[in-house]
Amino acid sequence: MNEENRVAIEYCTKCKFMMRSAWIAQELLQTFDGDLHEVALRPSAVPGIWQIFANGKLVWDRKTERGIPELKDLKRRVRDVIAPGKNLGHAETVEP
8 A cells, every 4th residue: 555645635614514524535445445545634714614634635626616525536536646547436437
């Protein structure tokens, strides 16, 4: 396992994003079992923030992307950073 493969989810506590962030962390840990060393949940004092970083690279920002991602889209973005050759099965299909 590459100990450098880390994901951080920074979320606004006032927006009640903690439960969604924890669920996404669990999904990423299951999907990237053996590829992902850590998923950290980072409460933020910044109002409205919800950002996801993979190995320090911003892969999702709620404000610039205008919302919360579909899980399969997020998994593809995280995969592209931490395990580019990994096949995500059903999450690989792109809808028209």
